[in-house]
Amino acid sequence: MPTVPNMPKRLLEFRDRAAIAGVGYTPFTKDSGVSTLTLACRAVLAALEDAGLTPDDLDGLATHRVGDSAPPTLVGPALGLADLSWHLDQFGGGSVSHAVVGQAALAVAAGLAETVVCYRAVNARSEFRMGGTGRGVPVSPETQYQAPYGYVAPPQQFAMYARAHMLRYGTTAEQFGTLAVTQRANAAKNPRALMRAPITLDDYLASRWIAEPFRLLDCCLETDGACAVVVTTAERARSLRRHPVLVSAAAWGGGTSHLSCPDPTVTAAAALAPRLYAQAGLGPQDIDVAELYDCFTYSVIVQLEDYGFCPKGEGGPYVASGATAPDGALPVNTHGGFLSEGYVHGVNHIAEAVSQLRGDAGDRQVPGAEVALSTSQPGYILPATSALILRRA
Amino acid sequence: MAAYRPEPDRDSRAWWERVARREFAVQECESCGTLRFPPRAFCAACRTEGWRWREIAPEGAIESWIVSHRSFAPGRHDPYPVVMVRLTAVPGCLVYGNWRGERPPEAGEPVRAVFTQVDAELTLIDWMPESSTPARSGENQANC
Numbered sequence: 062m063p064t065v066p067n068m069p070k071r072l073l074e075f076r077d078r079a080a081i082a083g084v085g086y087t088p089f090t091k092d093s094g095v096s097t098l099t100l101a102c103r104a105v106l107a108a109l110e111d112a113g114l115t116p117d118d119l120d121g122l123a124t125h126r127v128g129d130s131a132p133p134t135l136v137g138p139a140l141g142l143a144d145l146s147w148h149l150d151q152f153g154g155g156s157v158s159h160a161v162v163g164q165a166a167l168a169v170a171a172g173l174a175e176t177v178v179c180y181r182a183v184n185a186r187s188e189f190r191m192g193g194t195g196r197g198v199p200v201s202p203e204t205q206y207q208a209p210y211g212y213v214a215p216p217q218q219f220a221m222y223a224r225a226h227m228l229r230y231g232t233t234a235e236q237f238g239t240l241a242v243t244q245r246a247n248a249a250k251n252p253r254a255l256m257r258a259p260i261t262l263d264d265y266l267a268s269r270w271i272a273e274p275f276r277l278l279d280c281c282l283e284t285d286g287a288c289a290v291v292v293t294t295a296e297r298a299r300s301l302r303r304h305p306v307l308v309s310a311a312a313w314g315g316g317t318s319h320l321s322c323p324d325p326t327v328t329a330a331a332a333l334a335p336r337l338y339a340q341a342g343l344g345p346q347d348i349d350v351a352e353l354y355d356c357f358t359y360s361v362i363v364q365l366e367d368y369g370f371c372p373k374g375e376g377g378p379y380v381a382s383g384a385t386a387p388d389g390a391l392p393v394n395t396h397g398g399f400l401s402e403g404y405v406h407g408v409n410h411i412a413e414a415v416s417q418l419r420g421d422a423g424d425r426q427v428p429g430a431e432v433a434l435s436t437s438q439p440g441y442i443l444p445a446t447s448a449l450i451l452r453r454a
Numbered sequence: 455m456a457a458y459r460p461e462p463d464r465d466s467r468a469w470w471e472r473v474a475r476r477e478f479a480v481q482e483c484e485s486c487g488t489l490r491f492p493p494r495a496f497c498a499a500c501r502t503e504g505w506r507w508r509e510i511a512p513e514g515a516i517e518s519w520i521v522s523h524r525s526f527a528p529g530r531h532d533p534y535p536v537v538m539v540r541l542t543a544v545p546g547c548l549v550y551g552n553w554r555g556e557r558p559p560e561a562g563e564p565v566r567a568v569f570t571q572v573d574a575e576l577t578l579i580d581w582m583p584e585s586s587t588p589a590r591s592g593e594n595q596a597n598c
C-alpha cells in the first residue's frame with residue numbers, strides 16, 4: 062500500500078462511507094433545443110429514477126461551473142424542492158468535476174444530507190462554446206499576459222503543454238492518434254456517443270490542424286448535454302435498486318499556473334495520486350478500468366504517468382503498446398471519453414465508471430471490473446485537480 | 455494589432471507602464487530577494503509584502519510553442535505562432551508572446567524580448583532568436 066508522509070489517520074475513516082446509487086443522462090447532441098436548466102432537470106430526474114428514488118428523497122444538489130451552467134439555486138426551485146439541507150455551486154471547469162462528488166460524499170458521510178445529486182449541464186455546442194469563439198475572454202488576472210497574443214483557448218494551452226512533453230520525451234503524434242483511435246472504437250460500442258464511426262490512424266493524421274501539435278481529432282467534442290450521479294450513504298445505497306458503487310477515495314490537489322510551472326510535463330495529479338491511493342488502500346496495479354479526463358489526447362498520456370501506470374515520459378509508448386485498449390492492461394475511457402462520447406465536464410466519466418463497476422456497460426463492459434479510477438483535468442490552467450477511486454460493493 | 459487589449463489591474467498596472475517604456479522588470483522581494491512574475495503583493499517564498507522593481511535581462515529559453523490554425527481571437531490571421539518562454543533571470547516563471555523569428559523556434563533555444571508598440575498606450579513583449587537583430591519597424595530590442 063502506498064504511503065503518504067504525515068497522512069492523517071482520520072483520512073481513512075472516509076473510505077467507503079458514501080456510495081453512488083444511480084446515474085442519469087440526457088442525450089448528447091450538437092443542439093439540444095432546450096435550456097441548460099431543462100437539461101439539468103432531466104439529468105437529475107434520470108439519475109434519481111435509475112436509483113429508484115424520487116425528487117422527494119433528495120436533500121442536496123451540487124454542480125460545478127465555468128461558463129454555461131444551471132446552479133442548484135435554479136434547479137432546486139425548478140424541481141419543487143422547497144428545502145435543500147446541503148448544496149454546492151463549485152467554481153471551476155473540469156478540474157473540479159470529481160471534487161464535487163467528493164464533497165457530496167463528505168456531506169452524506171457527515172450526515173449533512175442523505176441523498177445528493179451531482180450534475181453538470183451545458184449547451185456547450187449550440188449556445189456557449191468553449192473553443193474560444195463567439196464569447197469573451199475568461200476574466201482572470203493571468204489573462205492579460207496571454208490573450209493579447211491570441212493565446213486564449215484550451216486547445217492552444219494544452220497543445221503548448223503537449224509539445225513540451227513531445228520535446229522532452231519524444232512523445233509522437235502517432236501515440237496521440239492511437240489514443241484517439243482506441244477511444245473512438247470504444248464509442249462505437251456506446252449508444253450514447255456523439256461520434257461512433259470508427260477512425261484509423263491515417264484519419265487522425267489527416268485531420269486538420271487546430272493548434273499545432275494538435276489536430277482536430279486530438280480535441281474533445283463540444284457538446285450539448287447533461288449527466289448526473291446520485292450520492293448517498295453506503296448504508297442507504299444497499300437498500301436501493303442498483304448495485305452500490307462505493308467511494309473508496311476522493312482527493313483534491315493544487316495545480317500549476319500558466320505563469321509559474323517548474324515542469325510543464327508533470328501535473329498536480331503526481332502529488333495527488335499517493336494521497337488518493339493511500340486513502341483507498343490500493344495502488345495503480347489494483348485499478349481495473351480508468352476513466353481519465355480527456356479534454357485532449359495529451360491529457361490522458363500525462364495522467365497515465367502521474368497516476369503511476371507507467372514511468373514519467375513513457376505515457377506515449379504505453380498507449381502505443383495497446384495497454385489502454387479494452388483488452389489491454391488498463392482499459393481507459395471505455396465510453397469513448399470527451400473525444401468521442403461527449404463533453405460534460407467530467408461527470409460522464411464518473412457515470413461510466415459506475416456502469417463498469419455495476420456490470421451494466423453492455424458491449425463495452427470490462428469483464429470483472431471491481432475498482433475504477435476516475436479523474437478530473439489534472440491541474441493545468443486552473444490550479445486545481447481532483448480524482449475518485451470507486452469500488453463495487 | 456493586439457488580439458485583445460490587456461486589462462491592467464491594481465497589481466499589474468505599473469508593470470504595463472514599464473513595458474510601455476521598454477523596460478523589462480519583475481518584482482524583487484525586499485526580504486528574501488526572490489524574483490517574481492506576474493506582479494503580486496506577496497512573495498510566495500517568504501509571504502511578505504515588501505518589494506521593489508528589478509530590471510532583468512530580457513532573455514529566456516523556448517520551453518514550447520504552438521501554431522494556431524484557427525482564428526481563436528479577433529484580428530488574428532491563421533496561422534500564427536505563440537511561444538512559451540522560461541525567463542533566464544526568473545526560472546520559476548513562464549511568459550508568452552508571439553514569435554518574431556524568420557524560422558520556427560527550437561526546443562531550448564535562447565531567445566530575446568522584442569517590444570512591439572501597438573499604439574500610443576499599448577506595448578507588448580514578443581520573442582525572437584537571441585542571435586537575430588530586430589528588423590521590423592516599431593520593434594526594438596530591450597535595452598539592458
Ligand SMILES: [Zn+2]
Nearest residue numbers: 483486497500
Ligand atoms: Zn520573499
